[in-house]
Amino acid sequence: MKKNKKLLMLLSMILAFALIVVGCGKTTTTDNSDPDQPKDTGSVKDTLVVAQGADAKTLDPHGSNDNTSSRVIKQINDTLVVQDENMELQPGLAESWEKIDDLTFEFKLKQGVKFHNGEEFKASDVKFTLLRALESPHVGHIVGAINKDGIEIVDDYTIRIATTEPFAPLLSHLAHTGSSILNEKAVTDAGDDYGQKPVGTGPFKFENWVNGDEINLVKFEEYHGEKAKVAKVKFRNISEATNRTINLETGEVDIVYDVLPTDVKRVEEDKNLVLMRQENLSTTYIGFNVQKKPFDDVRVRQAINHAVDVDSIIEAVMQGVGEQANGPLGPNVWASNQKLVPYEYNVEKAKELMKEAGLENGFKTSIWTNDNKSRMDIAEIVQNQLKAINIEAEVKVVEWGAYLDGTAKGEHDMFILGWVTVTGDPDYGLYPLFHSSQFGDAGNRTFYGNTKVDELLDKARKSADQAEREKAYLEVQEVVRDDAPWIFLNNGENVDGLRSNVKGFVQHPAGHHRLGSVYFE
Structure with a gap:
């Protein structure tokens, strides 16, 4: 009897262990975990962490013209015209444009575009933006050729922009981050805090900013173009370049801008990393x-x-x-x-x-x-x-x-x-x-x-x-x-380091790389 009892106990233990092993290896729709604890879904990570050498000065496109700020602003905002990675002019918030005379362009605007605050993008936003930019000591020179009395709203989706004198590079200037289109209500509501509470039409919208440390953006689900492929982007301020490289090696960041020349070989030789180089402007x-x-x-x-x-x-x-x-x-x-x-x-x-x-x-x-x-x-x-x-x-x-x-x-x-x-x-x-x-x-x-x-x-x-x-x-x-x-x-040169599982990153000669196409393998 004792032997039979021992045998039964042994069989019961083996069966219980087998059930545990099988249970660990299968997918189940039942979730009995603590809802307050983070869950490991087994999915690909959804936050892209990007490190650069300084914190943004402001996220108001009219508040500064520094490269560090522009790299973040580029993710939040769109411009009427876009210069692609080959510096060719492409439609942005303007679907098309036509030169009316030596001073005037007419732009047909994209319809159904939403700002991050839910407001609809219209010609009035373009006029408001350009008039505001003209007053900026930081970016006024970018749009300075525009005649403030020569901005004519034809209808909600058509606007004419005239310059005071012929200005050959107008279209390329309208592709600059300093010409990002803003929403009047958002700017007015935020007042002097707009640089800390930006609202755009871009693929990512602003979430929060820990000054001196990080800026967090989230995917804008109502984006008018191709939706971003990651749920979040975190810009981290890591001023010491070698520390940026170390963070890339350890996987704490996914992309590092401006790899130090002394770290180039180090990144190149790491099988888990990719170095990208491009002559820039x-x-x-x-x-x-x-x-x-x-x-x-x-x-x-x-x-x-x-x-x-x-x-x-x-x-x-x-x-x-x-x-x-x-x-x-x-x-x-x-x-x-x-x-x-x-x-x-x-x-x-x-x-x-x-x-x-x-x-x-x-x-x-x-x-x-x-x-x-x-x-x-x-x-x-x-x-x-x-x-x-x-x-x-x-x-x-x-x-x-x-x-x-x-x-x-x-x-x-x-x-x-x-x-x-x-x-x-x-x-x-x-x-x-x-x-x-x-x-x-x-x-x-x-x-x-x-x-x-x-x-x-x-x-x-x-x-x-x-x-x-x-x-x-x-x-x-x-x-x-x-x-x-x-x-x-x-x-x-643009010298950027990536984790090898980061795909879809394309460098831009201006150094303001769009991140909407980036995803994890």
Whole structure:
């Protein structure tokens, strides 16, 4: 009997164990778990985590024109016209457009488009947006050619936009993130907080922002175009570039923007990661505040150009990423003057120019940079090289938002920054940076002005003759090169790292990559 009882107990235990094993291996519709606990559904992850080197300054498209903010704004908003990854113009919120005369375009708007707050997109939103943008010190130059009295609503889905004078690059400017279409009710309701509570028509809508840390977006289910393929996007601020790479390796982030040159090989050799590289529309430079002594003397600016060994900087810091710039426009922007000769590294020539300027004993100054590893390294190298001509330069690392504000106000001496010719048109790569009407926030943080440059830039943006425009832009670049408001460093690349299971990511030459097509394998 005892043996039979033991046998029965043993059989019962085996049967119970078998049921447990089978139960663990099958799918069931019964869910008896605690509803307050997260469930492992076994599905592919639904949150795309993207890391970049700074927090956005604002999510108001009219509140800033920095690259970090624009990358987030691009996900939330749409523009009338879109420039695709080949920089070709495509329909956006405008289904079609027609040139009525030398000053006027008529746009037929897409119907049935919803803003994230449920409001319907109409021509009145376009008019409101453009009038508001015209008043912005940050993006006013982008739409500045538009005549504020020349915006005519024909009906809810037709609008005419006229410029004060002929303006050849109008369509490409309307594709800029600064021309993102806003909803008047949303802007009015949010008031001064709109930059923290944005509302657009894009594939993702704003969820929340932990300042200095992360911005969270969620899929907009009523999007008028192809719906986003992930449920959420999280933008994380990881200022230290190597930490971004480490987070990519550990899987804490899925995409890293601006992989540090020293980390390129590290990403390439990791079988779980993918490195993507693409020549972009950016140029990195060191600018002088030409309104401050002694930088108001062109000989001092030229001397510093000769004293800085740009080749060694690119080799040591950039390590093969990008190439040396010989002017303000990269080779993939049309009308880029690739015949310009870079300043020769020549310390003796630099000393001669300093002596001519009465400054052979040098002076003290400062170099501003934000907390970008590459830029900090560049600043330190330049700091050391300038000692050869008796210039004592202090490197000041400034938080990104304060950096933009301070350089806009002219508080700096020298500074390191980049500019992206987002539209691909030379007007955008030259006018905001070198026209005397664009001091400060608009882009001209060197406060450089030259009457000849102003005349040529004004002439080029009004002309409909492409050859005439090109001639003017080529000359502008020659004058700027000789006046030396910049030390021309390098033309850049998009260098982005991805987890290998991230698919559908396409780089954009402007660096504002749309994420709606991205999904997990």
